[in-house]
Amino acid sequence: MAEINVVPYIDVTFVLLMIFMITAPLVQTGVDVDLPQADAAAVDLKDEPPVIVSIKHDGSFYIDVGDRQDEPVDEQTLYTRVAAVFRNNPQAQIYVRGDHMVEYGKIVTVMVALKAAGAPKVGLMTTPPEN
Numbered sequence: 001m002a003e004i005n006v007v008p009y010i011d012v013t014f015v016l017l018m019i020f021m022i023t024a025p026l027v028q029t030g031v032d033v034d035l036p037q038a039d040a041a042a043v044d045l046k047d048e049p050p051v052i053v054s055i056k057h058d059g060s061f062y063i064d065v066g067d068r069q070d071e072p073v074d075e076q077t078l079y080t081r082v083a084a085v086f087r088n089n090p091q092a093q094i095y096v097r098g099d100h101m102v103e104y105g106k107i108v109t110v111m112v113a114l115k116a117a118g119a120p121k122v123g124l125m126t127t128p129p130e131n
Helices: 007-027 075-088 104-116
Strands: 051-055 061-065 068-073 094-098 122-124
Touching: 051 075, 051 104, 061 075, 068 075, 075 104, 094 104, 104 122
Parallel strands: 051 094, 094 122
Antiparallel strands: 051 061, 061 068
């Protein structure tokens, strides 16, 4: 009577499982950004107004949500408010409007906080170049 020894197959499966468990979190890091083009068309705002996070030249954060316009917030409050918006409306649009003198690190910090709060995509707002 011949039997198949499955112990080596279980070992190989366990090793593959460990490899996938270690590498999966590394693949998911990063911030998805929709970079605007110079000759881009206007953005479709759908039915609800977008969430706009503004960063002034001094590094202070402001958020526009619904009827609250340019409300100053810190990073933790920004995370809390954006998470609440995405709990109520997972399809909400979010844009970052940064002053041209803001450090790149501040914009990345905001985008990481937005991604952690549940934003699937983050758009960057620009002004058209002057001719």
